[in-house]
Amino acid sequence: MAIREDDAIEKFRQIISRVDPRLVLDRGDVRYVTEPYAGVEYGLRLGKAGALLFMPEADLTAPDWQDRLRTRFEAAKCYLEGFPHRD
Structure with a gap:
């Protein structure tokens, strides 16, 4: 079952x-993708650092989606914080 991009965005915003x-x-x-895995690609920024990331559809549609997304966004934040700071 494909999740709508607008629904994914709303869930992302709630947790972010x-x-x-x-x-x-x-x-x-x-954007929603089906290959190689079903899910949503999304861009995330922290200051000047940015990355294109992927959220599996299973995480977005699971009953515990809030916990799953929080865990993934916390990991993404740590990743983005690791980029060198440039003025």
């Missing part, structure tokens, strides 16, 4: 704001 309000979802980079 709880993890760290400095995280910014790049809505232009959100």
Whole structure:
């Protein structure tokens, strides 16, 4: 069952704001994909650092989706914090 991009964006925004309000979802980079795995590609920024990431559809549609997304966004935040800071 494919999740709509708008539904994924709404879920992302709910959880991102709880993890760290400095995280910014790049809505232009959100798209549903089926290959090689079903899920949603999305862009995430923290300051000047940014990355294109992937969220499995199973995480978005599971009954515990809030916990799953929080865990993934916390990991993404740690990843983005590891980029060198440039002025």
